[in-house]
Amino acid sequence: MAEFAVHIKQADHNQQVALALLQQEPFHDWAINAAFYSAIHLFEAWLYHRGPKHSETDIPRDDKGDLKFSPHAWREKLVTDRLPRHAFKDYRHLKESSETARYLSLPRSAGPGANWTPTGAWEHLSLDDARRMVNNHLASFTKTLDLEYSQFIESIDFESTVGNSAPIVRQTLIRDYSDRQSLMKESLSELRRKYGAGVAEAFRIAAEKKPNTAPQ
Amino acid sequence: MSRGVEVLLGGNQSTAAGVNAAYGFLRQRSDWTAGCVGLNTQHFLSYKRPIGQLAVFYSFDKNTAITLECAYRTTFEEQQSLRNVVTDFLGNDVSICRSLLTEYLTTYVLPEVRVGREFDASYFAWTMNEICEAAESATFTAIGSRQSRGIPTENTLHRIASTFWRFEKVKSVHVQNYRSELQVNVLLAIEKYDHDLMDELFDAEYDLRTSLNEIVFSFCYTPVGESVNSDVKHPLARALFTR
Numbered sequence: 033m034a035e036f037a038v039h040i041k042q043a044d045h046n047q048q049v050a051l052a053l054l055q056q057e058p059f060h061d062w063a064i065n066a067a068f069y070s071a072i073h074l075f076e077a078w079l080y081h082r083g084p085k086h087s088e089t090d091i092p093r094d095d096k097g098d099l100k101f102s103p104h105a106w107r108e109k110l111v112t113d114r115l116p117r118h119a120f121k122d123y124r125h126l127k128e129s130s131e132t133a134r135y136l137s138l139p140r141s142a143g144p145g146a147n148w149t150p151t152g153a154w155e156h157l158s159l160d161d162a163r164r165m166v167n168n169h170l171a172s173f174t175k176t177l178d179l180e181y182s183q184f185i186e187s188i189d190f191e192s193t194v195g196n197s198a199p200i201v202r203q204t205l206i207r208d209y210s211d212r213q214s215l216m217k218e219s220l221s222e223l224r225r226k227y228g229a230g231v232a233e234a235f236r237i238a239a240e241k242k243p244n245t246a247p248q
Numbered sequence: 249m250s251r252g253v254e255v256l257l258g259g260n261q262s263t264a265a266g267v268n269a270a271y272g273f274l275r276q277r278s279d280w281t282a283g284c285v286g287l288n289t290q291h292f293l294s295y296k297r298p299i300g301q302l303a304v305f306y307s308f309d310k311n312t313a314i315t316l317e318c319a320y321r322t323t324f325e326e327q328q329s330l331r332n333v334v335t336d337f338l339g340n341d342v343s344i345c346r347s348l349l350t351e352y353l354t355t356y357v358l359p360e361v362r363v364g365r366e367f368d369a370s371y372f373a374w375t376m377n378e379i380c381e382a383a384e385s386a387t388f389t390a391i392g393s394r395q396s397r398g399i400p401t402e403n404t405l406h407r408i409a410s411t412f413w414r415f416e417k418v419k420s421v422h423v424q425n426y427r428s429e430l431q432v433n434v435l436l437a438i439e440k441y442d443h444d445l446m447d448e449l450f451d452a453e454y455d456l457r458t459s460l461n462e463i464v465f466s467f468c469y470t471p472v473g474e475s476v477n478s479d480v481k482h483p484l485a486r487a488l489f490t491r
Contacts, residue, residue, distance in 0.1 A: 092428075100428040105466040112457045121450045128450075128469055129441060136471070150439075156471060157441045164443060 036186050039077035040179065046070035050166045060162035061133040061153040067170045068130035071123055075111060078177045081185065081206040082114075115176065122173040129165055133157055181212045188238050188246065194230035201231055218247050404460055408432060409488040411452050417445055419472065420490035429464040435472045 034042065047070040053063035076087060084090030087107045092100045101109075104127075111123050133153040185205050190198035204227065209215040224232035238246040405423060412418045412434055422433045438445070446469065453467050 094428070098427070101464045102427065102429065102466065105429045105464050108466070109457075109464050112454065113461070117451075117454050120454050121447065124450045124453065124467075125443075125446060128446065128467075131468070132441065132471060150473065156439070161441045161443065 034073075034076070036077055036080040036182070039073040039080065040183060043070045043073035043077065046073065047166075047170065050170070054159070054162055054166060057159050058154040060159045061157050063162045064126070064133045064157060064165045065130045067166045068126040071126050071170055071173050072107070074174055074177055074179065075107065075123070077179055077182065079110065079114075081182055081203050083203065084110075119173055119176040122169040122176070125169045126165055126173070129157060129161065178211065181209075181215075182206060184212050188234050190231065190234045193234040193237075194228070197230075201227065205231075216247055220247055223247055404430070404463065405486075405488055407460070408456060411456055412449075413489060415445070415449065415452075417442070418449075421488040423486050423488060426466070429466050431466045431468065434467065434469045436469055437473065438471045439473050441471070 046066045050063040050066035050070060053059050053066060079085065079087060087110055088103050090110075091103065091106045094100050108123070108127070111120055115123075133156075136153060136156065185202050188202075190201045194201055205215065208226075209218075220232045220236055223235060235246045236248070239248045408423065409421060412421050417437050419435045419437045421435075424431050424433075434449070436442075436445070449469060453465075457463075457465055
């Protein structure tokens with residue numbers, strides 16, 4: 033349950049690990065694991081401003097207070113419900129291949145006489161498979177989430193102008209504008225009218241520090 | 249011309265009553281004319297023309313006093329004689345059709361009919377896929393129990409089974425409940441990761457997830473090569489199909 037910036041850092045870190053492991057055959061199977069865990073952090077970062085803030089704290093509970101669903105299953109439902117089909121498939125490719133890479137199966141379906149595929153993960157998943165997971169599916173998933181806008185909103189110091197309302201402001205701005213370009217088209221006076229003087233002031237300060245990077 | 253399957257199940261009726269019910273079903277189709285060719289005491293071939301479609305009725309499971317009338321619509325050329333159509337059908341289709349339907353109906357449908365459930369079978373068209381490239385829609389109805397609805401979970405399981413049945417590399421599908429989620433374990437007859445296959449499976453999975461949105465799923469695709477199915481089934485898991 034990390035904060036937005038930590039999710040982004042961890043996603044980037046894991047992606048770098050994935051890229052490095054692709055260069056170290058036969059350890060490319062672990063590149064897939066790193067790529068999947070990058071995707072998880074990217075999605076959690078995407079959720080952060082859109083709600084639920086953390087998928088794991090959003091899992092419904094039964095009458096006894098126990099979790100009704102496993103974290104992975106609940107996160108996948110959020111992926112299904114909130115993202116388009118192609119992003120769902122990117123995520124599932126990463127998750128499924130990484131589970132295969134780690135376990136070659138899941139123990140939950142195994143009986144005592146199970147006879148799994150005779151190859152190791154690095155043989156079952158080729159270097160090309162691993163490259164496809166990292167370079168195609170993770171890249172496509174990242175592009176779909178388009179976290180650049182979230183990162184920009186996160187970088188604005190709303191705390192100094194609106195205090196504890198900053199998280200609400202960020203969620204509202206991300207809800208109201210599809211991307212950074214559409215937000216940049218707004219004038220400060222319009223933002224002041226819509227969201228109050230504190231929000232406009234935060235953008236003015238940001239633009240003062242880095243001209244043309246925030247609404248003016 | 250479209251090809252399709254329509255199925256009518258007559259529950260708790262004699263064979264004759266079931267056939268009559270099936271005829272009644274066909275008579276509702278004003279663009280068809282009725283006819284009947286008796287093959288033997290258990291199987292009937294009925295046809296309706298002139299729209300170039302052949303309807304075949306099967307009667308199953310007389311011993312259980314449940315008659316299943318399956319109307320199999322296929323296409324044939326107008327200039328073909330009925331005799332040729334019947335000959336072709338008997339020569340090519342009937343054995344496949346009978347074995348598929350018998351296996352499917354006895355495994356999945358009869359238990360439902362026996363307990364008086366009515367359910368939509370539009371997702372079960374895979375039983376006929378290999379014969380007539382499947383129906384757009386088909387409806388199984390347990391006559392005499394129209395007021396009862398099937399347990400949603402059973403429908404869900406049928407849909408999952410039919411979704412994965414069409415993938416040749418899927419050896420078996422098991423399901424089990426974990427907490428409140430439905431875990432679906434799909435065993436794949438693959439030795440290497442098959443990206444194209446997985447891509448198709450994820451498409452099918454997405455369709456299931458979005459159409460059964462009230463259910464929280466957990467899908468797992470396990471590569472098992474050619475290992476024996478029974479060895480990889482958890483005692484608490486329920487097999488939807490194995491092959």
